[in-house]
Amino acid sequence: MKQLYSIALALAALTALANPAAALGLKPESLELLQYFQSKGGEVYVDSLLCDEYAPAMGLAHGNEIHICSAPHHGDFHEMEDTIRHELWHVIQFCNGSPITTDPINAITTAAAKGWTGQGYNDPNVWHSEAEAYYVAKAKNETFIRQNLNHYCFQ
Numbered sequence: 001m002k003q004l005y006s007i008a009l010a011l012a013a014l015t016a017l018a019n020p021a022a023a024l025g026l027k028p029e030s031l032e033l034l035q036y037f038q039s040k041g042g043e044v045y046v047d048s049l050l051c052d053e054y055a056p057a058m059g060l061a062h063g064n065e066i067h068i069c070s071a072p073h074h075g076d077f078h079e080m081e082d083t084i085r086h087e088l089w090h091v092i093q094f095c096n097g098s099p100i101t102t103d104p105i106n107a108i109t110t111a112a113a114k115g116w117t118g119q120g121y122n123d124p125n126v127w128h129s130e131a132e133a134y135y136v137a138k139a140k141n142e143t144f145i146r147q148n149l150n151h152y153c154f155q
């Protein structure tokens with residue numbers, strides 16, 4: 001992972017971003033959540049090589065790293081904020097060692113009610129975690145993500 005070029009998405013360093021437009025349109029709550037994650041040791045990458053490898057992924061989570069891929073969002077910052085909540089929820093799942101909810105069928109049906117189709121996820125083993133992350137990103141806000149980061153990762 002060291003060969004990935006890393007770009008800190010800190011408010012104070014926005015001009016240092018390779019792609020500052022990818023961050024400038026995010027709402028303050030979203031940037032503050034990313035900053036908080038970084039302040040606790042999390043790593044945030046924008047348009048890293050993983051984005052190329054897994055194109056057209058909107059984002060990826062890998063241990064304590066999240067990768068936000070700007071191109072597939074086509075300038076839709078609301079969607080990018082959703083992706084940030086989604087990927088940070090995967091970090092929370094990683095800290096927990098599993099999805100937070102215990103019933104995969106309920107997680108999938110709840111997410112489906114919010115529009116989740118499972119499209120792009122061929123492996124049924126990921127449906128629980130993906131459906132849960134989809135639902136949380138759609139239904140919950142940055143405060144909720146931060147509270148759960150604290151509970152599952154940073155206590």
Ligand SMILES: [Zn+2]
Nearest residue numbers: 086090130133
């Ligand atoms: Zn996901």
